[in-house]
Amino acid sequence: MKRITLAILLLGIFANAQNTPIKKDTLNVVLDEVIVIAAKKKKIETEMKMAVSVDEFLASSDNISFIKRGAYAWEPLLNNMSTERSTVTIDGMHIFGACTDKMDPVTSYVESNNLSDIEIKSGQEGSMHGATVAGSINLKRKSTSFGLNKKWNGGYQTGYEFNNDQFFNLGKLSYSGDKLVVDGSVSYRRAENYTDGNNDEVEHSQYKKFNASLGVAYKTSPLSSVRVDAIFDKAKDVGYPALPMDLSLSRALITSVAYKRFFEDGPIKVWDTKIYFNAIEHYMDDTTRPENLVHMDMPGWSTTYGLVSKVNFKKDDYASEVQLNAYNNLSIAEMRMYPQDRSERTMFAYSWPWVTTSYAGLSMSNSLDVSNISQLNFGGTLGLNYNYSKYVEFNWIFHPGAPQKKTRFLPNIYASYQLNMSGFDFSVGGGYGHRAPSVSEGYGYYIYNSFDRYDYIGDPDLKNEVSYEVNASAGFKNKRASIQAQANYFYIQDYIIGRILSTGSPMNYQSVGVKGYTSLDYATLFNFSLNGSYAILQDLHWKGSLTYARGLDENKNNLPFIRPLSYQTSLHFSYGKFGFLTSLNGDLKQVDYSPEYGEDETPAYSNWNVSADYTFFIKDHKTVLQVGAENIFNTYYSTYADWGNIPRMGRNVFTSLKIDL
Amino acid sequence: MRLLHLYVIAVFVMVVSCTIDKTDYEAEISTETTEYIDFEEATSITSGDYTISIEALNGSLYKGYNELRLKITNTQTNVDLENSEVAFLPIMTDANGNKVSCPHEYNLPFDATEEYYKGYAVFTDESDTTVSWQLYIGFVDNDQSYMIDHTITVEEQTNLNLNMTAFTGNDNEQYFIALVSPQSPNVAENDLVAGIYKYNQPTDPSGTFPDPSQFSYSIVQNHTLLLDPRMPEPSMGNHSSPNNEDLTQQSDGLYHGVVNYTMTGNWTLNFILQDENGQTIKGTEVSTEFTPGIEGEKSELYIDILF
Structure with a gap:
């Protein structure tokens, strides 16, 4: 089975490269046996840094690149496609950001210490949680299993980063009883403005983030349990240097109640049902920018409730998971303008005119062991997507007579075949799937995009985007070395993108025109990655990766936000209780940029990083101390996806300390 | 169970405690306009x-x-x-x-x-x-x-959507433009109706008061009223809207067109009045540039509305 999960990509190499034994994340023992389509567990840390943000962790995956508007809340691009084309979930729960400018991807509402793993599936294999084109990112929360020998577990991590004066404290605690399990975590990060490679301060790049989570599980019978989970996240005073406005406050409450039941006999192994609710508030304004004579508030709200219910079957060589997914989301975003005084409001409009999205989908994924060395995976989803725009008059301005309600059928299917013999593995696969336009693409109204400086207008009548996908991979692995090549190709019919509208007149202060979301006849996307690792000595390991992507529209013009050829190479050396790591990463010059969509040519850059860690024990408590530096040469650079060519961070010395309690 | 209770209460408190209130849109668009129906x-x-x-x-x-x-x-x-x-x-x-x-x-x-x-x-x-x-x-x-x-x-007319203007045209005649509808516009395509009138200069000397020939007005026939709606506030940077239609005379004698308001606020209807031969009687073209921070320029002929 070829599965492009982050876990496998990293873990395969990680297992070789890592000398210090990693304590496996504890998980329910029963669960471990029956969940056949489960991802490998992987601690939320990269090789480079052990105290990473969720964004930094995701960035270490080959499939993921980022659009960055500052130091906080990066938008993950999966297979070089923006978040509209992927589904991002937390334990299968759908959550939608409340910011029209995508300043709050779902990943910004969690913290690394309440996650156990991030599961990434490329393309249609990711359609299990809902219709997708690019794939899915599922953030898995920590959940301690019942009846561990050690009842109390915990960890504390603190650190300081010199460049942006970042200080963070992450704590977690769990209790594991025979009948009751409690998981809790608290974290706080704050950072000031960072400085770029020219030692200039990048204004409005500060942030403060508080995150807390609590999970309580109770064993209702030997084979069933109920679990209640909640995450509360609050970010304040977050600057976006690439935007004309900042975030004054965002809050998220993410809650769920789950019931899980195991079956000892028969083909049904486990049934897991969850109802969930989450509410997000996101308040942006530009009063922190006194140079603006006119101010604008852009508050947004997003409320979602839903149900996920899944059943796992296994019989002989066949395993299957059937999942029912249903959710309802209400997205509201407002624009309010006023001169210096907020009470003298001069205009009001909805950028999301109370748009309801309801989705129900039934998905299935199957795997069949054809022989000892080969496996067939196939599955699909049939979804029903319904949109309702309460104040449809806003949509009628540009699309007179557009329907207030819209129902779409979203089928997705995929299949792949995997062969594994004597260290070699090969896979080929294909997929077909639809996705519905996002709220912004369908119903957005004057959504300002500061990358190309256009106001964007949605079109309720957009067609479904239809993706045809093929993928293949080949790899070889032995005790000392591994190499793997992966490629995928998407042909996306009715590809949705913004095109200049001659009729529109801009509205936002810094905007230059109006673009409407329209469908291209088609677009194509090609992604390729190559990974390798080699154990030079027992304690000296090398790994490297190379990625390349190309995206073209129907006229063979470049698509925006396609990562140029990029590379990463690192060397890890361990000596006793010490570990040393050095890495080099960078992008080549962005040759295939897209001026039509506001891109300019981005020069090549490379970054050299080093870190060292020391492991010791304080009264049986394992403690790791790490010191390192990123961008040692203090290179001034910005990447192809940095809005407004905002420079990235210059040299950053970081320290952190981690204690297992 | 008690934990669940606490949880439910916590959720409830969180959900209702929004720090910024949502705008009451119905109230937002109904203020400022008094609608006359009966x-x-x-x-x-x-x-x-x-x-x-x-x-x-x-x-x-x-x-x-x-x-x-x-x-x-x-x-x-x-x-x-x-x-x-x-x-x-x-x-x-x-x-x-x-x-x-x-x-x-x-x-x-x-x-x-x-x-x-x-x-x-x-x-x-x-x-x-x-x-x-x-x-x-x-x-x-x-x-x-x-x-x-x-x-x-x-x-006094308190509803600016029923505003009017009186002016002397380039032909030295006195003209009047009065808005008839919509009384209460929406963020939408609105059918814009206006009456256009003209004072008929008396040719004969005045008779006994009230001599109707001295006070004669007529509906202006077959002219065209070109429309360019814009938001004049500096903050709005001369913002306009798409899909507007110029006003032409219909069988009821009034002039009908379409105005799109993209958002609530102060709007100026910039007009150019042209006769049946396309000659401009009054009005100038306004800049279509987006000029944030600068008050929008108005045509020689305009009516301000507010909604």
Whole structure:
């Protein structure tokens, strides 16, 4: 089975490269046996840094690149496609950001210490949680299993980063009883403005983030349990240097109640049902920018409730998971303008005119062991997507007579075949799937995009985007070395993108025109990655990766936000209780940029990083101390996806300390 | 169970405690505009055996366009006077004693189904201590002519969506443009209706007052009113909207077009009035540039509205 999960990509190499034994994340023992389509567990840390943000962790995956508007809340691009084309979930729960400018991807509402793993599936294999084109990112929360020998577990991590004066404290605690399990975590990060490679301060790049989570599980019978989970996240005073406005406050409450039941006999192994609710508030304004004579508030709200219910079957060589997914989301975003005084409001409009999205989908994924060395995976989803725009008059301005309600059928299917013999593995696969336009693409109204400086207008009548996908991979692995090549190709019919509208007149202060979301006849996307690792000595390991992507529209013009050829190479050396790591990463010059969509040519850059860690024990408590530096040469650079060519961070010395309690 | 309770309470508190309130959109668009829907009696005149009842929207006469309905009743017989020749002439006397009129329908036709005489008047000023309005109404019953005059009160127009403008065209004629509809626009495509009138310069010397030939107005025929709506506030940077349609005359004599308002706030309707040959009578093209921070330039001919 070829599965492009982050876990496998990293873990395969990680297992070789890592000398210090990693304590496996504890998980329910029963669960471990029956969940056949489960991802490998992987601690939320990269090789480079052990105290990473969720964004930094995701960035270490080959499939993921980022659009960055500052130091906080990066938008993950999966297979070089923006978040509209992927589904991002937390334990299968759908959550939608409340910011029209995508300043709050779902990943910004969690913290690394309440996650156990991030599961990434490329393309249609990711359609299990809902219709997708690019794939899915599922953030898995920590959940301690019942009846561990050690009842109390915990960890504390603190650190300081010199460049942006970042200080963070992450704590977690769990209790594991025979009948009751409690998981809790608290974290706080704050950072000031960072400085770029020219030692200039990048204004409005500060942030403060508080995150807390609590999970309580109770064993209702030997084979069933109920679990209640909640995450509360609050970010304040977050600057976006690439935007004309900042975030004054965002809050998220993410809650769920789950019931899980195991079956000892028969083909049904486990049934897991969850109802969930989450509410997000996101308040942006530009009063922190006194140079603006006119101010604008852009508050947004997003409320979602839903149900996920899944059943796992296994019989002989066949395993299957059937999942029912249903959710309802209400997205509201407002624009309010006023001169210096907020009470003298001069205009009001909805950028999301109370748009309801309801989705129900039934998905299935199957795997069949054809022989000892080969496996067939196939599955699909049939979804029903319904949109309702309460104040449809806003949509009628540009699309007179557009329907207030819209129902779409979203089928997705995929299949792949995997062969594994004597260290070699090969896979080929294909997929077909639809996705519905996002709220912004369908119903957005004057959504300002500061990358190309256009106001964007949605079109309720957009067609479904239809993706045809093929993928293949080949790899070889032995005790000392591994190499793997992966490629995928998407042909996306009715590809949705913004095109200049001659009729529109801009509205936002810094905007230059109006673009409407329209469908291209088609677009194509090609992604390729190559990974390798080699154990030079027992304690000296090398790994490297190379990625390349190309995206073209129907006229063979470049698509925006396609990562140029990029590379990463690192060397890890361990000596006793010490570990040393050095890495080099960078992008080549962005040759295939897209001026039509506001891109300019981005020069090549490379970054050299080093870190060292020391492991010791304080009264049986394992403690790791790490010191390192990123961008040692203090290179001034910005990447192809940095809005407004905002420079990235210059040299950053970081320290952190981690204690297992 | 108690944990669950706590949890539910916590969730509830979180959800209701939004720190920024959502805008009440219905309230947002309903303020500032008073909508007039029903015709009510605005004034009633009794003279001799006759009572004249004048109905207008909301029972008041406002500066700007007023649709009027007249009923004439013989109080002796209690019978409504039908199919009479009814003449209607409003006269304004200003502080200097000058007498002028305003666009109006002089000969009021009788609507047999609705049983009233139908007309309109575009009052150009509101009544105050120095300005007074007088109605002169003439009618014929049993071959006998009657002439009644009566002082009325013209009130201030509080709904800017029914605003009007008076101007002298490049042809030295006096023109009037008055908005008729929509009274309460939406963020949407709105059917924009306006009346365009012209003062007919008298060719003959004045006869006995009130001589209708001195106070003659007519509906401007087959002209075109080019429309360019914009938000003039500096903060809005001369913002405009798509899919607007110029106003052209329809069978009801009024000019109909389409205006799109993309959001609530102050809007200026910039006009250019062109005659049937495309010659500009009044109005200038405005900049289409987006100029944030600078107050939007207005046409020579414009009407401000607010919604």
